[in-house]
Amino acid sequence: MTAKGMTRAAFFVLTALADQPRHGYGILREVEELSDGEVQLRVGTLYGVLDRLTADGLIVLDREEVQQGRLRRYYRLTDEGVAALDAEAERMAAGAGAAKRRIAEGRRAGTPARPAAEGPAGLERPTPPGLAGGYA
Amino acid sequence: MTTLLETRYRAVLRLLPAYYRREREEEMVETYLWDLDRDTQDQSRPTLGEVASIAALAVRCRLGAPGAPRPYALLGSAVRQFALFAVLLQATSAVVDRALGLTWAFTRGADERRMFLTGFTGQDTTGTVVAVLTWTLPLLWTVAYFALLHDHRRAARYGALAAALPTLWPLAGSLADDQAVPWMPWYDTPAALLAWLPVLALCAAHHRDAPPARLPAGSPGLVFLAGCVVTGGSIVLVPAAADTVWAPATGFVVGALGWLLWRARRMDRTPPGAALALAALGLLVLVVRVAALYPWLHVPGAGALVGGGLGQTAALVLLTAALTVVAGRDLVRR
Numbered sequence A: 001m002t003a004k005g006m007t008r009a010a011f012f013v014l015t016a017l018a019d020q021p022r023h024g025y026g027i028l029r030e031v032e033e034l035s036d037g038e039v040q041l042r043v044g045t046l047y048g049v050l051d052r053l054t055a056d057g058l059i060v061l062d063r064e065e066v067q068q069g070r071l072r073r074y075y076r077l078t079d080e081g082v083a084a085l086d087a088e089a090e091r092m093a094a095g096a097g098a099a100k101r102r103i104a105e106g107r108r109a110g111t112p113a114r115p116a117a118e119g120p121a122g123l124e125r126p127t128p129p130g131l132a133g134g135y136a
Numbered sequence B: 001m002t003t004l005l006e007t008r009y010r011a012v013l014r015l016l017p018a019y020y021r022r023e024r025e026e027e028m029v030e031t032y033l034w035d036l037d038r039d040t041q042d043q044s045r046p047t048l049g050e051v052a053s054i055a056a057l058a059v060r061c062r063l064g065a066p067g068a069p070r071p072y073a074l075l076g077s078a079v080r081q082f083a084l085f086a087v088l089l090q091a092t093s094a095v096v097d098r099a100l101g102l103t104w105a106f107t108r109g110a111d112e113r114r115m116f117l118t119g120f121t122g123q124d125t126t127g128t129v130v131a132v133l134t135w136t137l138p139l140l141w142t143v144a145y146f147a148l149l150h151d152h153r154r155a156a157r158y159g160a161l162a163a164a165l166p167t168l169w170p171l172a173g174s175l176a177d178d179q180a181v182p183w184m185p186w187y188d189t190p191a192a193l194l195a196w197l198p199v200l201a202l203c204a205a206h207h208r209d210a211p212p213a214r215l216p217a218g219s220p221g222l223v224f225l226a227g228c229v230v231t232g233g234s235i236v237l238v239p240a241a242a243d244t245v246w247a248p249a250t251g252f253v254v255g256a257l258g259w260l261l262w263r264a265r266r267m268d269r270t271p272p273g274a275a276l277a278l279a280a281l282g283l284l285v286l287v288v289r290v291a292a293l294y295p296w297l298h299v300p301g302a303g304a305l306v307g308g309g310l311g312q313t314a315a316l317v318l319l320t321a322a323l324t325v326v327a328g329r330d331l332v333r334r
Helices: A008-016 A024-034 A043-055 A079-117 B004-013 B018-033 B038-043 B048-062 B070-107 B110-121 B125-149 B153-175 B185-205 B220-237 B246-265 B274-296 B303-333
Strands: A059-067 A070-077
Touching: A008 A024, A008 A043, A008 A079, A024 A043, A024 A070, A024 B018, A043 A059, A043 B018, A043 B048, A070 A079, A070 B018, B004 B018, B004 B038, B004 B048, B018 B048, B048 B070, B070 B110, B070 B125, B070 B153, B070 B185, B070 B220, B070 B246, B070 B274, B110 B125, B125 B153, B125 B220, B153 B185, B185 B274, B220 B246, B246 B274, B246 B303, B274 B303
Parallel strands: none
Antiparallel strands: A059 A070
């Protein structure tokens, strides 16, 4: 799986397995926690993701346990999985950094107009921003 | 002791194919029931979202998910190729139909131009919007075709979904008691199937885990151009026989015949399931061909149209039968 092709669900599943092997339910809970509750995987979705990550060689079965007559399988990252997660994290960090830089540049460009926009009521309205967001 | 919720959940898991259940059922049940209070489990049911996720996984497993046994992998390949061939057929037909329509309207004088434009403007606002959408939306089959072959699957799905919408106008009109687009079930139903089955196949089989779509031979642009030349040429050369199905049926006959010849020379490079996909598409085109031809059978003065339609029907029957035989042999061989 290339970084470009990694889904949000796959990213969080890989992240959930980054520190230790986990079983299905453990992955579900960890993904929910890591994403602040934003990503809540269904069991069907989780196993679709696990199948894909296994086929891509990013995770492998670590061990099996039988608890109260039920099967519990633990999965862990492979070296390829660590590398793919690392690459995806780098890509996301680079994207976030670029976004922050642009926001800061936008704020700096917008600074001269702000006092007029925030002036007292009744004063002349500031010139609306142009198409590119500037005031030229 | 098994709780009622576990029994219900296992019933939902029966949507999955047997090979997958053998491998995963116990593990999935454990994951699902992990933190649920055993005393209250009998009052719960699997949520709709949970059932939907299992249903989606079941479709994916049957259409060639990673690790699927050979029959499912073959079925997935056949469904994906059915979608690709059908989208190509729809795309070339839509482009040729509109290109020839525009050429006819704007090169034959003012009367023809007025007649063409009246099709859009000579009705109320809703009628105009419907006419414009009916004319433009099918062009999105082309977007779906190129998006699919460039591995933009989401764009391909949305394009095909939008392109197929106009086939629902007659049904929608009949439900709303609006006769602007008359509902002719004997023709509109197979025509809608010819549009919506490929959409369904596209959405279900070209999933994230599926291999990228590939044509058996040629580049996407060249194959599309060749399809346009064949379908357009069939109308230009035999205009008297050209009803709404003439061009796509000719496109299918020439394309399928070409594929059979190509297969005879390059059998080793034939993608699995291609013959099955073409046989299914041929059957669908045949049904639409017969449905479109039937009302003309006893109309005086429609001899050329009926003759052409009957010839196409015979060719489609022969080709579909040949493709079915080839598909059967491929299934045994593989």
